[in-house]
Amino acid sequence: MTRVLILGANGQVARHATASFLETTDVDLTLYLRRASRLKNPAPKRAMIIEGDVLDHMVLTDAMRDQDVVFASLAGDMAGQARNIVKSMREVDLKRLIFISSMGIYGEVPGQKYRNVLDPYRDSAAVIEASNIDYTILRPGWFTQTPEVDYQITQKGEPFCGHDVSLNSLSDLIVKLALDPTLHVGCSIGVSQ
């Protein structure tokens, strides 16, 4: 049985991915968030909730014990969070990380220069890329609520294609990555329709 730890579990992408995991897989989930009273457990038999800040090293490390996959969908001090995630994963010998970043961090979107608004995404990606964990960094386009699952992937060094991506598409990819320990490992991938 695969166990997935979801960091930032009350965020938009995390809640969408949580629903996809529960609907389409039999994985067990640990939902990690600040101020846990905001989140109703969506499936008490398969999900547990931990209140914690990703910057709190002890709580984070404890939450990582006995997990198989970490899925991080965060905001704010993302470089500090990435450093803590990598450190805690090393301590408990946990290998697999799926980390949500953003399109544009390498200047890969034709005609767009996002500059310092993307610094937290760029810096956190650099921390993860310098680690020796089995990471996949996702660089999605702008999220849409449209129902289709229809996306393409671009690798680091290639120009980003398109602009948007549906949350359904993103969750489809997140679930596939969590279930396949070899899929896009060591890659930072653009995801767009």
Ligand SMILES: NC(=O)c1ccc[n+]([C@@H]2O[C@H](COP(=O)([O-])OP(=O)(O)OC[C@H]3O[C@@H](n4cnc5c(N)ncnc54)[C@H](OP(=O)(O)O)[C@@H]3O)[C@@H](O)[C@H]2O)c1
């Ligand atoms: N909107 C787009 O089209 C788009 C496109 C590409 C990338 N992105 C990026 O993708 C990421 C996920 O998007 P989203 O819409 O799901 O964002 P979101 O709803 O703002 O979720 C981010 C979550 O991160 C949590 N968080 C921040 N710092 C934390 C910490 N120290 N410890 C624990 N949790 C922490 C927040 O928790 P609290 O609720 O406690 O603050 C929040 O629930 C964001 O960084 C976003 O900017 C967005």
